[in-house]
Amino acid sequence: MSRSTTALVVPELNGKFELREVYLSEIQPDEVLVEIHASGLCHTDLSFATGVLPCQPGAVLGHEGAGVVLETGSAVSHVAPGDKVLLSFTHCETCPPCTSGHPAYCHSFNTRNMNGRRPDGSAAMYTTSHTNTNEKTPVFSSFFGQSSFARHTLAHRSCVVRIPADADLALYAPLGCGMQTGAGAVLNSLGVRAGSSVAVFGAGSVGMAAIMAAAHVARAAVVIAVDVQPGRLELAKKLGATHTVLASREEGSGGKSSVVERIRELCPPVGVDFAVDCTGVPSVIRDMVDCLGTKGRASTVGAPGFGKEVGIDVMQHLTYGKEYVGCCEGDSLPSKFIPFLMDLHAKGQFPMEEFIQYYDFKDYAKAIDDIHSGKVIKAVLKWS
Structure with missing residues (x-):
């Protein structure tokens, strides 16, 4: 009925x-x-x-x-x-x-x-x-x-x-959705390693999940949070970010990016090992790829809408061996990953x-x- x-x-x-x-x-x-x-x-x-x-x-x-x-x-x-x-x-x-x-x-x-x-x-x-x-x-x-x-x-x-x-x-x-997407991007799609460096673009709920997973589960040595709101960056530090970068709302317009320069300064000589974009903004995605170091691996979890495209510097991508991979729902198996995240929360790690x-x-x-x-x-x- x-x-x-x-x-x-x-x-x-x-x-x-x-x-x-x-x-x-x-x-x-x-x-x-x-x-x-x-x-x-x-x-x-x-x-x-x-x-x-x-x-x-x-x-x-x-x-x-x-x-x-x-x-x-x-x-x-x-x-x-x-x-x-x-x-x-x-x-x-x-x-x-x-x-x-x-x-x-x-x-x-x-x-x-x-x-x-x-x-x-x-x-x-x-x-x-x-x-x-x-x-x-x-x-x-x-x-x-x-x-x-x-x-x-x-x-x-x-x-x-x-x-x-x-x-x-x-x-x-x-x-x-959101929490398993952010955490899964770090743990499943990217396979962040202990002692590595990670940049997370967008410190919303998905980004915070990525930060917590990188810091407390993957045990990354450097976790960089990037956002346009200082208050969110402060919280990101409380949740596990080791560094923060305050971006302008005009950042990533296709010109020289101060965010990329700052990340390279934090992870010399050429950038981070891993990066996650949680904004879905094409210009920010470009910055994310640009901030990768040698054999760096990045993924987008934000949803910009169908038909959106991002330009890539092909030679830089090739000569540094960079990877830009897709990530849907954190490549998670919900029946296993959701209980895993609940267990992390019970331990104070999430x-x-x-x-x-x-x-x-x-x-x-x-x-x-x-x-x-x-x-x-x-x-x-x-x-x-």
């Missing part, structure tokens, strides 16, 4: 949200009905809400959900009603990347996570006409297999991770509470404003 629920909807692709009533379709065998308690608010959600990334009006977004299982489909066996769960990205479970432990590179990742439909093309959510309740309008949903900006949602089994009964759902909600701010779902507009203004690093919405 379908049910109605309250969801945060994007009526138009202008970045504005509204709380509205939507309906859930019948649960499918490979789905889990989850009562959402909290959901992280990610820049990716805001990019879809403005149409920077492909979306449709009336969408229900959200991809860092945390809640309690209410019902499971017949093909779900790893969770049961009453379990606390975190929601991450969805994957097909059968293609070579999925079966080899790299589901972030699932052959159908984009269509399954960003297409607004279930894999079979149906909609997990819909609205009805005020005059005819039998007239159903599909809603852009199943976002990252979950659409967690709703009080109740249908999540694909592949993105559902069971966590301990005493776990704080609101605190751990961001592990489903203090994500230092930069999380909680908001009631009804205060979503303030949360978004605080993100845009830089007042808050990571916002988490909670249902009262």
Whole structure:
């Protein structure tokens, strides 16, 4: 039987949200009905809400959900009603990347996570006409297999991770995407080594996760945080950065970059061993690649939107043996990596509470404003 629920909807692709009533379709065998308690608010959600990334009006977004299982489909066996769960990205479970432990590179990742439909093309959510309740309008949903900006949602089994009964759902909600992306970029995609040097561009929540992973897990000797906000750089030092570089908002325009020069001064003679870009800004990505030293390795985790390109100095890239690699979701296997990050947090090595701010779902507009203004690093919405 379908049910109605309250969801945060994007009526138009202008970045504005509204709380509205939507309906859930019948649960499918490979789905889990989850009562959402909290959901992280990610820049990716805001990019879809403005149409920077492909979306449709009336969408229900959200991809860092945390809640309690209410019902499971017949093909779900790893969770049961009453379990606390975190929601991450969805994957097909059968293609070579999925079966080899790299589901972030699932052959159908984009269509399954960003297409607004279930894999079979149906909609997990819909609205009805005020005059005819039998007239159903599909809603852009199943976002990252979950659409967690709703009080109740249908999540694909592949993105559902069971966590301990005493776990704080609101605190751990961001592990489903942002935190595992930043930490995974350092530990999985780049393979940062003990004693090496790392530069992290963008000290938002993803960047902070990368900094903590580099400092406390990979044991890098030099961890450089780069950002335009002094307050974030101060926090980055508290969380493990050994050095900070304050960039101007005009930095990386294609000319000579003071950020690159400063990083080379900190890691002579030519630059860092590893670098991560968490901004998705093409000019910053260029700076990141330029600051790499001999056989340096860099990766971008920010989402600039499809079609964006970055120019590379080919001779410098070749003669220094640099690598620029892709990184989706930190190349993580959520069922293993999320518990790993929770264990790090319990040991005091991943203090994500230092930069999380909680908001009631009804205060979503303030949360978004605080993100845009830089007042808050990571916002988490909670249902009262």
